[in-house]
Amino acid sequence: QVQLVESGGGVVQPGTSLRLSCVGSGFTFSSYTLHWVRQAPGKGLEWVAVISHDGSTEYYSDSVKGRFTLSRDDSKSTMYLQMNSLRAEDTAVYYCASPPRVVALWGQGTQVTVSS
Amino acid sequence: EIVLTQSPGTLSLSPGERATLSCRASETVSAIYMAWYQHKPGQAPRLLIYGASSRATGIPDRFSGSGSGTDFTLTISRLEPEDFAVYYCQRYRFSRWTFGQGTKVEIK
Numbered sequence: 001q002v003q004l005v006e007s008g009g010g011v012v013q014p015g016t017s018l019r020l021s022c023v024g025s026g027f028t029f030s031s032y033t034l035h036w037v038r039q040a041p042g043k044g045l046e047w048v049a050v051i052s053h054d055g056s057t058e059y060y061s062d063s064v065k066g067r068f069t070l071s072r073d074d075s076k077s078t079m080y081l082q083m084n085s086l087r088a089e090d091t092a093v094y095y096c097a098s099p100p101r102v103v104a105l106w107g108q109g110t111q112v113t114v115s116s
Numbered sequence: 117e118i119v120l121t122q123s124p125g126t127l128s129l130s131p132g133e134r135a136t137l138s139c140r141a142s143e144t145v146s147a148i149y150m151a152w153y154q155h156k157p158g159q160a161p162r163l164l165i166y167g168a169s170s171r172a173t174g175i176p177d178r179f180s181g182s183g184s185g186t187d188f189t190l191t192i193s194r195l196e197p198e199d200f201a202v203y204y205c206q207r208y209r210f211s212r213w214t215f216g217q218g219t220k221v222e223i224k
Contacts (some may be wrong), residue, residue, distance in 0.1 A: 035213060037161075045153075045161065045204055047213035059211045097145060100151040100208055103173050104163035 002026035002105065004034075009110030012086055020081040020110060022096030029077035030054075033099055036070075036081050038092035039109075048094070051079060064090075066101050086114045118142055120205055122216035126224040135192040137219045139205030144185050151206040152181055152190045154199075155218075161204070165190060195221070 011022040022034065036048040051062045051070040058070045069082040079096060093109040119142040129135055138151075147168035153161040163172040165181035168188060178193040192199055200223050205216040 033210060037213070037215075043156070044202075044218045045206075045215040047215065050210065050212070051208070057210075061212075097161075099164050099210075100166040100172070100206070102166075102170075104166070106160035106162075110158050 002103075004098070004105050004107035006094060006107040006110040009094065009112045011113045011115060013116055014087055014114055016086055017082070017084045018086060018112060020083065020094055020112070022079040022081075022107060024077045024079075024105070027105070030074040032105075034072070034079050035097050035099070037095045037097055038090075038093070038112075040089070040092040043092075046092075049081065057081055083112070086112075088114050090114050118145065118207055118214050120214055120216035122203075122205055122219045124219060125217075126220045128222050128223060129195055130224045131197055133195050133197050135190075135195055135199070135221055137148060137190040137192075137203055137221075139183075139188045139190070139216050140184045141188070141207065145188075145207050147184050147188075149208050150181075150183070150188050151178075151208055153204045153206060154201045155204060156201045164203075192221075210220075 005023050012042050033053050035050045038046050049070050051058050055072045067085045072079040095109045096107045098105040118177045121137045121140045129137040150168040152165040164175050164179050169181045182189050202218045203219050204218050207214045
């Protein structure tokens, strides 16, 4: 089954860290550029970051630049989002996703709540 | 930075009616980089249209996309009960994705 599955979300305090994972299956993971997109409560979709298929290039939104870091381990078909210095405004459902083509892969999302 | 503005914010229609959703970009966008998604609560966003007018795999032909330059449109020819959801336009490049704020299509 072709899918992306996120994990690692939870409830954390402001200023702390969390690492999200996105595991792919049913396709050649190493061929795919992958993105993170989030949706805060009551808000729309917000792009977060992207990592190239070979892990050589990353881009981040201004809202997370310097705090979040992407990496990938193609031997495990897994992409990671290391989130540091978390803020209340980072509270959201985080999705990993592939670019829109004939088929676009999106995970079901993982909830991150930053609260004291 | 490009801004996508969707209108209307909410569209109240009955099953069987035609829905026309608009997405306006703050600057000219290449049509090959425009997409539309459907999003329902608790579910992953579902790609409907890519390249402004190409339907993604498995998308019914009642969904169609059009447009160029700064103005893009998603049309649902006859609304089915499962079509009531929030719709987002997206401009995608390798280095950044930009989403509109969404249009909610609700049952009248």
